Amino acid sequence: KNESSYWGNKLEEKVCEGFMDTTGKKVNRVNETVIHKTIPYFRANLDRRIVGEDAILEAKTVTAYRAKEWDDEEIPEEHIIQVMAQLAVSGKNSGYIACLIGGQRLVWREIQRDEEMIAKIESSVKDFWNNFVLTKQPPMPTGSDRDTSLLNRLYPEAEPETVIELPEGFEDMVGRRVELVRMEDELEESIAEVDNKL
Numbered sequence: 723k724n725e726s727s728y729w730g731n732k733l734e735e736k737v738c739e740g741f742m743d744t745t746g747k748k749v750n751r752v753n754e755t756v757i758h759k760t761i762p763y764f765r766a767n768l769d770r771r772i773v774g775e776d777a778i779l780e781a782k783t784v785t786a787y788r789a790k791e792w793d794d795e796e797i798p799e800e801h802i803i804q805v806m807a808q809l810a811v812s813g814k815n816s817g818y819i820a821c822l823i824g825g826q827r828l829v830w831r832e833i834q835r836d837e838e839m840i841a842k843i844e845s846s847v848k849d850f851w852n853n854f855v856l857t858k859q860p861p862m863p864t865g866s867d868r869d870t871s872l873l874n875r876l877y878p879e880a881e882p883e884t885v886i887e888l889p890e891g892f893e894d895m896v897g898r899r900v901e902l903v904r905m906e907d908e909l910e911e912s913i914a915e916v917d918n919k920l
Contacts (some may be wrong), residue, residue, distance in 0.1 A: 726783075726785075729783065730782070730783045733781075733783050733822060733825075734769060734781045734783075736822070737781035737782070737783065737820050737821070737822045737828065738769065738770055738779065738781050738820065740820065740822065740828040741779060741781070741818070741820035741828070741830055744828060744830065745818075745830065747772055747773070747775070747818075748772070748773035748774070749770035749771065749772055749773060749779050750770060750771050750773060751769075751770055752767070752768040752769065752770060752771055752778075755767055756768055756808075756811050756812050757811070758810065758811045758844075759813065761844060761847060761848065763847075763851050763855070764807075764810070764811055764844065764847045765811060766807060766808045766811040766812065768780075768808055768812060769781045771814075772818065775816070776814050776815040776816065777814055777815065777816045777817060777818060778805075778808055778809070778812060778814050778816075778817045778818070779817070779818045779819070779820060780801070780804065780805050780808065780817060780818070780819045780820070781819075781820050781821075781822075782801065782819060782820070782821040782822070783821070783822045783825075784821060784822075784823055784824075785823075785824060786823060786824030788823070789823045789824060789827070792821060792823060792829050795831065797819060797831050797833065801819055801821075802833060803839075803843065805817040805819055805833045806833065806835075806836060806839050806840055806843060807843050807847075809833075809835045809840065810840040810843055810844055814835070815834070815835050816832060816833060816834050816835060817832070817833045817835075818830055818831070818832050818833070819831050819833060
């Protein structure tokens, strides 16, 4: 299990307690998966509901290295999108996000419901469902560590003597890879030369 996820889950209760202590607001745990009223496959797990308000609370923990992302009332974009998606599913008007930074500093922000952003999120969810879930076709992977890790888990080793015919258009991608590897070798040699001179 991912260690940051493990500690994030363990510390969620403490973050919520810190939010209540700091703001004077009360929260209730949500023990159910919430389902969008018109998009049944659009679901969310909410951390807490705010008592007496039409609002939710999302609890986060981040390392001290990410502290700058929270300066000057800022909120990292991925958290705004997450809370907005939760507002879309739950129908709530606002959300709070409380974040424990480096295990020692709690910040919190309020996010108001934005119908334009919600419409974009709902459209993206429908597109993903129709184009990838229903067709059982995964999206094209990117060069991210997350995609590399997933592909390594899905395909841990090559099957010897197996030949797979690539769909049309993939020849260009193979050619591009060969060119990138050649460029990588040249760059590594150039870096080594500069390092040696330094």
